[in-house]
Amino acid sequence: MNRIEYEERKRVYTHAIDRYGIKPQMLMVIEEMSELTKAICKFFRCPSYVEPDEGLIDAIAEETADVTIMLEQLRLILGINDNVCEHMDEKIVRLADRLGMKEPRQRPLMEKEKEELEALERLRNVGKRE
Numbered sequence: 001m002n003r004i005e006y007e008e009r010k011r012v013y014t015h016a017i018d019r020y021g022i023k024p025q026m027l028m029v030i031e032e033m034s035e036l037t038k039a040i041c042k043f044f045r046c047p048s049y050v051e052p053d054e055g056l057i058d059a060i061a062e063e064t065a066d067v068t069i070m071l072e073q074l075r076l077i078l079g080i081n082d083n084v085c086e087h088m089d090e091k092i093v094r095l096a097d098r099l100g101m102k103e104p105r106q107r108p109l110m111e112k113e114k115e116e117l118e119a120l121e122r123l124r125n126v127g128k129r130e
C-alpha cells in the first residue's frame with residue numbers, strides 16, 4: 001500500500017502536468033510502458049526465469065511503479081478516473097464470471113457517487129427520445 005495518499009500524489013501530478021505540459025506527460029506514459037515491456041521481455045529472456053533473478057523482478061517492480069504513476073497522471077489529464085474505475089469493475093466482474101467465481105464483493109455506493117452516476121446517466125440520455 002502506498003504511504004503517500006492519492007490526494008497528495010494528485011497534488012504532485014498536477015504540479016508535474018503544469019510544469020512539463022500535457023503532451024510530454026502523455027508521451028511519457030508511452031515511454032514508461034515501453035520500459036516495462038522491455039523489463040518483462042528481459043525477464044523471459046533469462047534462461048532461469050523459473051528461478052527468477054531478483055534484479056529482473058526489481059526492474060519490473062520499478063517500471064510498474066513508473067507506469068502506475070504515469071497512468072494516474074493520464075487519468076487526471078483526461079478526467080477519466082471514475083470512467084476507468086467503472087470499466088475496471090465491469091471487467092473484473094466479467095473475468096470472475098468467466099472463471100466460474102462468484103461475483104466479487106463491491107462496496108456500497110456513497111451518496112455522492114449515486115448522485116454523480118445519476119447525473120452522468122441524465123447526460124447520456126440528453127437528446128434521446130423517451
Ligand SMILES: [Mg+2]
Binds near residue numbers: 032035063
Ligand atoms: Mg521507467
